[in-house]
Amino acid sequence: MDEPLTRTLISQTQLDRPRGRLLYRTVLVLTVAGFTVVFLGPLYWLVTGGLKSTAEVIQNPPTLFPAELHPDTYATAWRQLGMGRLLFNTLYYAFGALALQLLFDVAAAYALSKLRPVLGNLILGMMLATLMIPAAVLIVPQYLTVLDLPLLHVNLVNTPWAIWLPTVANAFNIFLLKRFFDSIPEDLMAAAAIDGASPFRALCSIVLPMSRPILGVVSIFAVVNVWKDFLWPMLVQPDPANQTLNIGIKSLSMGVPQNVIIAALAIASVPTVVFFLIFQRNIMSGLTSGGLKG
Amino acid sequence: MAAISVAGKAARPTTHEGRLWRKVRQNLTAHGFLFGALLCFGFFTWYPMVREVVMSFQKTKRGKTSWVGLDNIDQLLQDPAFWQAWRNTLLFTLLALVLGFAVPFFVAVLLNELRHAKSYLRILVYLPVMMPPVASVLLFKYFYDPDFGLFNSILRALHLPTSAWLNSPDTAMLSVVIASTWMNMGGATLIYLAALQGIPGELYEAAELDGAGLWRRVWHVTIPQTRLILSLLLLLQVVATMQVFVEPFLLTGGNGPQGSTTTVVYLVYQYAFNFNNYGAASALGLIMLVVLAGFSALYVRLSRKAD
Numbered sequence: 054m055d056e057p058l059t060r061t062l063i064s065q066t067q068l069d070r071p072r073g074r075l076l077y078r079t080v081l082v083l084t085v086a087g088f089t090v091v092f093l094g095p096l097y098w099l100v101t102g103g104l105k106s107t108a109e110v111i112q113n114p115p116t117l118f119p120a121e122l123h124p125d126t127y128a129t130a131w132r133q134l135g136m137g138r139l140l141f142n143t144l145y146y147a148f149g150a151l152a153l154q155l156l157f158d159v160a161a162a163y164a165l166s167k168l169r170p171v172l173g174n175l176i177l178g179m180m181l182a183t184l185m186i187p188a189a190v191l192i193v194p195q196y197l198t199v200l201d202l203p204l205l206h207v208n209l210v211n212t213p214w215a216i217w218l219p220t221v222a223n224a225f226n227i228f229l230l231k232r233f234f235d236s237i238p239e240d241l242m243a244a245a246a247i248d249g250a251s252p253f254r255a256l257c258s259i260v261l262p263m264s265r266p267i268l269g270v271v272s273i274f275a276v277v278n279v280w281k282d283f284l285w286p287m288l289v290q291p292d293p294a295n296q297t298l299n300i301g302i303k304s305l306s307m308g309v310p311q312n313v314i315i316a317a318l319a320i321a322s323v324p325t326v327v328f329f330l331i332f333q334r335n336i337m338s339g340l341t342s343g344g345l346k347g
Numbered sequence: 348m349a350a351i352s353v354a355g356k357a358a359r360p361t362t363h364e365g366r367l368w369r370k371v372r373q374n375l376t377a378h379g380f381l382f383g384a385l386l387c388f389g390f391f392t393w394y395p396m397v398r399e400v401v402m403s404f405q406k407t408k409r410g411k412t413s414w415v416g417l418d419n420i421d422q423l424l425q426d427p428a429f430w431q432a433w434r435n436t437l438l439f440t441l442l443a444l445v446l447g448f449a450v451p452f453f454v455a456v457l458l459n460e461l462r463h464a465k466s467y468l469r470i471l472v473y474l475p476v477m478m479p480p481v482a483s484v485l486l487f488k489y490f491y492d493p494d495f496g497l498f499n500s501i502l503r504a505l506h507l508p509t510s511a512w513l514n515s516p517d518t519a520m521l522s523v524v525i526a527s528t529w530m531n532m533g534g535a536t537l538i539y540l541a542a543l544q545g546i547p548g549e550l551y552e553a554a555e556l557d558g559a560g561l562w563r564r565v566w567h568v569t570i571p572q573t574r575l576i577l578s579l580l581l582l583l584q585v586v587a588t589m590q591v592f593v594e595p596f597l598l599t600g601g602n603g604p605q606g607s608t609t610t611v612v613y614l615v616y617q618y619a620f621n622f623n624n625y626g627a628a629s630a631l632g633l634i635m636l637v638v639l640a641g642f643s644a645l646y647v648r649l650s651r652k653a654d
Contacts, residue, residue, distance in 0.1 A: 060548025
């Protein structure tokens with residue numbers, strides 16, 4: 054599955070010489086081995102660590118293979134840390150955030166790109182300006198806002214809205230979507246309008262079907278961002294029953310045997326890692342097309 | 348361009364009033380589509396931005412809020428933790444740049460030269476980025492354990508001196524940076540890789556014909572050709588690494604031995620959520636904003652050039 058060769062730093066003729074070939078083989082083997090140890094090794098340690106006995110985990114020097122297998126550690130971790138609950142919460146937050154982002158951000162980008170309302174450019178500018186504000190700076194006022202929403206005076210803490218709604222205010226998503234919508238020919242929109250299609254109809258039957266790749270990228274990042282977030286869910290979901298995997302494992306890990314925690318960490322890593330392996334092509338392309346401006 | 352008609356009466360482009368009404372309706376529809384996002388931006392970014400500035404000059408005591416001018420900033424300047432947090436954050440940023448900037452570039456150049464196992468290696472580099480931070484961080488915490496941790500076991504096996512890692516003020520921050528680099532280097536590597544793939548092969552050929560060796564080709568072709576992306580990522584990384592929170596918070600409980608891993612954002616967190624001093628926390632955030640604004644402005648200028 055390797056891509057066609059283009060000329061890079063080292064030329065093909067150099068590689069074809071016996072010395073070049075030997076050198077290339079050595080570097081390749083070293084790189085593959087090194088990368089496997091450095092990036093896959095810790096994951097291997099995590100999965101096998103969860104299979105070891107409590108004594109073996111803290112044994113010195115550590116063992117490469119578990120002496121005896123204890124798959125029941127995973128069951129213990131699942132029960133003792135309430136992993137099912139944590140997993141469900143995380144999924145619920147991630148996919149709720151995804152749904153709201155798709156709904157509101159797509160609508161906003163569509164309005165800014167195709168309907169062009171009065172003050173549209175000013176609104177887009179104000180949205181993009183928020184990208185310049187370091188996220189950490191707004192944590193305190195954002196938290197106080199969620200605690201007592203202005204005008205409405207509702208407290209969103211311990212409700213999923215505290216996680217869902219702020220994710221909609223994502224200028225990067227809107228920018229990415231708007232840029233993609235801009236590339237959809239104006240003639241198509243005009244033709245739809247002549248046929249009597251309402252703006253909503255045009256969005257559903259022209260814009261959305263053409264935008265599948267960008268919608269995929271936005272969706273993946275929406276889910277992963279919620280899955281990986283730490284500080285915000287820790288602040289706004291203080292009730293243990295509502296916590297995410299990240300926070301739950303951290304706060305429940307005191308006083309639990311190490312092999313159990315390691316098993317819990319392995320369980321927590323599986324969903325995103327599998328998700329990544331399935332969507333790696335989309336993630337990689339999304340990263341290089343839009344990641345730079347993130 | 349054909350008139351965009353909205354169904355019904357408004358479609359008749361007759362009188363001046365009809366046109367006006369149509370414009371109003373179009374705008375109402377458009378703003379209807381914008382409504383949800385506008386509301387969220389208003390509540391969760393625009394309003395908090397204003398509030399951040401206002402709170403920096405206020406103090407709240409027993410539910411009563413009063414204006415205190417620059418008192419909050421004054422209080423911060425007198426707090427030794429403030430200076431230590433900035434020193435630590437700058438140290439983290441510096442170390443993270445040396446590791447988190449140079450290592451991904453080297454890895455990207457290496458990956459770009461290899462003709463086999465490309466997708467496998469790319470997937471591996473990005474794998475840690477997808478892991479929940481708690482999993483990666485606690486994993487490293489076990490590796491760093493001075494007694495039974497993997498790192499010291501390897502060092503012992505090689506008959507090298509072991510380290511106290513997170514337990515010593517001298518090595519705590521470096522340990523945090525190593526873990527953080529492992530967790531985050533995938534993103535930068537793939538962006539560099541994309542930039543390297545955009546370099547026209549003829550440039551290397553021409554340089555080779557002129558007798559340029561490997562290092563001179565790196566220096567005179569690879570680096571100039573990727574300079575813009577390198578500098579953009581450098582700025583992005585400065586802005587991101589200066590906001591480091593999760594890694595020290597989980598690895599060392601935030602402060603670390605003798606406050607050696609207290610970062611500015613952790614101090615913001617402490618002021619706000621441990622001391623309930625929202626005023627000082629906001630003022631600290633505002634100082635951070637001012638410091639980072641310079642980098643952000645530079646980033647915007649450069650990325651305009653990149654377009």
